[in-house]
Every structure is written in C-alpha cells, then in structure tokens.
Amino acid sequence: MRPKTPFNAWSLIRGGLSRQQFWQPQWRKAGPKGSYDVVIVGGGGHGVATAYYLAEHHGITNVAVLEKGWIGGGNTGRNTTVVRSNYFYPESAAFYDFSLQQYEQLSRELEYNIMFSARGNWILAHDPHQRDRMRHSGAAMRLNAVDAEFHEREAVYENIPGLNPAPRHPVFGGLFQPRAGTARHDAVAWAYARAANARGVDIIEQCEVTGISVEGGRVRGVETSRGTIGCGKLALAVAGHSTELARLAGIDLPIRSFALQAFVTEPVKPCLDTVVMSPATGAYVSQTDKGELVLGAGLDLYVSYAQRGNLPWMERAAQGLVDMFPQFSRLRFLRQWAGICDVTPDSSPIIDESEVVGMHLNCGWGTGGFKAIPAGGVCLAHHLATGIVHPLARFASLARFASGHLVDEAGAAGIAH
Numbered sequence: 381m382r383p384k385t386p387f388n389a390w391s392l393i394r395g396g397l398s399r400q401q402f403w404q405p406q407w408r409k410a411g412p413k414g415s416y417d418v419v420i421v422g423g424g425g426h427g428v429a430t431a432y433y434l435a436e437h438h439g440i441t442n443v444a445v446l447e448k449g450w451i452g453g454g455n456t457g458r459n460t461t462v463v464r465s466n467y468f469y470p471e472s473a474a475f476y477d478f479s480l481q482q483y484e485q486l487s488r489e490l491e492y493n494i495m496f497s498a499r500g501n502w503i504l505a506h507d508p509h510q511r512d513r514m515r516h517s518g519a520a521m522r523l524n525a526v527d528a529e530f531h532e533r534e535a536v537y538e539n540i541p542g543l544n545p546a547p548r549h550p551v552f553g554g555l556f557q558p559r560a561g562t563a564r565h566d567a568v569a570w571a572y573a574r575a576a577n578a579r580g581v582d583i584i585e586q587c588e589v590t591g592i593s594v595e596g597g598r599v600r601g602v603e604t605s606r607g608t609i610g611c612g613k614l615a616l617a618v619a620g621h622s623t624e625l626a627r628l629a630g631i632d633l634p635i636r637s638f639a640l641q642a643f644v645t646e647p648v649k650p651c652l653d654t655v656v657m658s659p660a661t662g663a664y665v666s667q668t669d670k671g672e673l674v675l676g677a678g679l680d681l682y683v684s685y686a687q688r689g690n691l692p693w694m695e696r697a698a699q700g701l702v703d704m705f706p707q708f709s710r711l712r713f714l715r716q717w718a719g720i721c722d723v724t725p726d727s728s729p730i731i732d733e734s735e736v737v738g739m740h741l742n743c744g745w746g747t748g749g750f751k752a753i754p755a756g757g758v759c760l761a762h763h764l765a766t767g768i769v770h771p772l773a774r775f776a777s778l779a780r781f782a783s784g785h786l787v788d789e790a791g792a793a794g795i796a797h
C-alpha cells in the first residue's frame with residue numbers, strides 16, 4: 381500500500397514555495413527619493429517593461445516607476461489579452477513580431493508564468509472583398525516573414541468548432557496566424573514589475589503626477605501627490621492619459637482618447653480553443669483557462685475619459701457573438717468594463733523623445749498595445765539609455781505627423797489595431 385500523504389490544500393496553492401516565500405510581496409514598497417536618473421510615469425505594461433529593460437539591458441537602476449493607482453490597473457489589466465503580429469507594413473510587422481517572439485519566451489526570462497498560449501488567431505472574411513483583402517494581407521505577412529495562412533470557407537469551419545453554419549454575415553474564408561494567442565494580462569505587468577524591482581528599480585504606487593517641471597527646454601522633474609521628484613530623464617507611458625500629461629509640459633499630442641469596452645460571461649467547459657475576430661459583426665471572442673468567454677467590440681464612437689461600459693455596446697458585442705456562435709446565447713454576462721485608449725491618426729504608436737529635451741513618450745497604442753509591451757519596453761529603454769532611436773522604433777516617430785510618413789495600420793485586424 382502507498383503511504384498516505386496528508387492532503388494539504390495550501391501546499392498545492394503555494395506550488396512548491398514555502399509559506400514565507402509565498403507571502404513575500406512581489407516588489408518592495410518604496411517611498412520616492414528626491415531624484416532619479418530616470419522617472420517613468422505609468423505602471424502599466426509599457427512603463428514596467430521599460431524599467432526592466434533599462435536595468436537588464438543597460439544597467440540603469442536608479443529608476444522609479446510612478447503609478448497613480450496600482451500596477452496594471454490601467455489598460456494593461458483591462459484588455460482582452462490577444463497577442464499577435466498580423467500587421468501589414470514591414471515596419472510594424474518587424475516591431476510586432478519581435479514583440480511576439482519576446483512573449484514566446486517571457487515566462488522563462490522573467491521566471492513568472494504569464495500563461496502565454498499560442499492558440500492562433502482567426503480573422504473572418506464576410507464578403508468577397510474582405511476575402512480578397514485578407515489574401516493580400518496574408519501575402520504581405522509572409523513577405524514580412526510572419527506566419528499567415530489564408531483558408532477558404534470549408535477549412536474555416538473545420539478549424540473553428542461550433543461556428544454558425546448560417547450566420548447573418550456569411551463566412552467567405554479566414555486569415556489565420558498560428559503563432560498568435562493570448563497571455564494573462566496582469567501577470568505580464570506583475571512579472572516585469574517584480575523583475576525590475578529585483579534589479580533595483582523603485583515601484584511607487586498611489587503616486588499621481590500632477591506637474592512637470594521644464595527649465596531651458598529640458599525636463600527637470602515632476603510634481604506628484606507625494607512631493608517633488610527630480611529626474612535626468614522622464615518617460616510618459618500613460619496610454620489614454622497621454623494628452624493630459626504631455627500638456628503639463630506644454631506639448632499637444634496628435635492623440636484622441638476613446639473608451640474600449642470588454643465583457644466576460646460565466647465560465648463553461650472548454651469549447652473554443654482559438655481567438656476569433658469578426659470584422660463584419662464588430663465582435664471578437666476567446667475563452668480563458670477559467671472557462672469564461674472574453675469578448676468585445678470596437679471603440680466607443682465619441683472621445684471620452686469615462687472608464688466605464690454601457691448597455692448599447694454590450695448589446696452590440698452580444699449580437700456579434702451570437703451571430704458567430706448561437707449556442708452561446710444563453711450564457712450570462714458576469715462583468716463589463718472599459719479602458720481609455722490613446723489613438724493616433726495612423727493607429728501606429730509613438731516611441732520618441734519629445735520637443736522637451738529628456739522627456740520621452742511611449743503612447744498611441746490605441747486598442748492594440750498589450751501585444752506590444754515587450755517591444756515597446758525594449759525600444760523606449762534603448763532610446764533613454766543610449767540617446768539613439770532603436771531601429772525597430774523608427775516608424776514610431778513624432779516627426780511622421782509633420783512629414784506625412786504615416787504607417788496606417790487602422791485595419792490591422794479589422795476590429796483592433
């Protein structure tokens with residue numbers, strides 16, 4: 381007979397860590413010092429990733445991340461977790477595919493399970509024109525060395541179990557990226573914050589930046605709800621609040637902020653093993669490891685900083701979902717929420733130094749910046765540390781809005797960019 385081991389639920393939950401290790405905070409609580417070499421405003425994915433790469437790639441650790449709420453409490457902890465690199469133009473394909481490659485090995489690098497799942501991403505074509513365009517996009521992706529498969533209608537139905545055989549918007553085919561998938565959003569922020577902190581970075585929550593001090597055209601520091609903090613360089617990574625923060629330094633950004641909503645249903649057994657996006661219905665859906673369906677639709681149609689959901693958009697997302705998968709019609713929604721997205725005229729990001737010397741920007745991610753967190757962090761850290769734009773971030777300059785060298789990715793996935 382096997383010896384009986386006493387069942388201990390706690391040791392299972394702790395996953396092999398001792399009680400002391402398990403309860404240890406992920407990062408040490410820090411009060412702000414009087415000044416830092418680099419101050420990063422915004423404790424979302426881009427802010428904490430930048431801090432990590434400053435320390436890991438460049439040995440710069442006299443760094444603070446200032447977050448007005450809690451780490452990951454902005455769009456990073458509100459997004460629908462899709463990571464993919466199915467962009468059209470060579471510049472964006474190189475940038476987003478580099479990011480996806482980082483995601484593929486991030487759990488190992490940061491020693492933190494970010495639950496990356498390469499379950500693939502489908503974009504459905506609902507008319508012959510969309511089908512032609514998706515073939516074209518697939519060809520562009522392959523030319524850019526990104527994995528892409530265009531499938532005719534029959535193959536789409538073979539691959540997506542339960543897809544409505546007679547939807548109101550018929551399916552003419554689909555563009556599939558096998559390496560795309562999902563990752564647990566807040567784990568990404570926690571993993572980077574923990575790794576940055578372990579290398580010496582101060583992670584300071586409940587610290588709102590209310591002013592930026594500029595002297596002789598150069599940034600000197602910030603005013604915060606916890607006092608004045610001086611800095612050699614400043615980085616703003618505040619997503620939907622970028623225009624407000626940049627204005628504190630006298631800069632007008634070509635960005636408008638819109639709410640993007642998301643919804644989850646009650647959990648059910650595994651029934652959907654991929655991400656499905658349907659541009660015609662405006663909805664997209666995937667299933668979490670817990671069993672909930674996560675879904676959303678496009679941006680709200682008016683500019684706003686109101687971080688909340690609304691009934692018309694919930695109806696729109698539900699209609700799209702039920703048109704694609706009628707069997708989900710009896711599921712109940714558990715939660716709805718919104719995040720404020722920072723949209724540029726060409727739907728490509730800004731990673732650049734501003735006209736205030738020493739003040740850098742990481743913004744303009746709109747509806748699609750979760751997948752870009754590793755690349756955004758690498759590029760901003762490189763620019764802050766070396767003074768040179770990272771080659772992957774050349775397309776994300778501020779100058780393009782004056783010169784007209786736009787990289788228009790508004791149609792990247794039909795729903796999000």
Ligand code: FAD
Binds near residue numbers: 446590746750
């Ligand atoms: P955030 O995570 O928003 O971080 C900015 C931080 O700055 C916030 O925590 C905020 O509190 C802080 N801050 C603001 N003002 C101040 C201040 N004055 N002082 C101090 N701190 C301040 N992208 C994808 O790639 N895939 C998806 O599936 C996807 N789905 C989405 C679904 C929804 C509903 C939403 C809203 C977005 C989605 N996105 C998605 C977009 C993605 O979430 C964002 O582009 C990305 O998270 C931006 O990260 P960030 O670090 O720039 O911003």
Ligand code: PYC
Binds near residue numbers: 460747
């Ligand atoms: O970027 O894949 C994405 C996305 C999906 C929904 C919102 N953004």
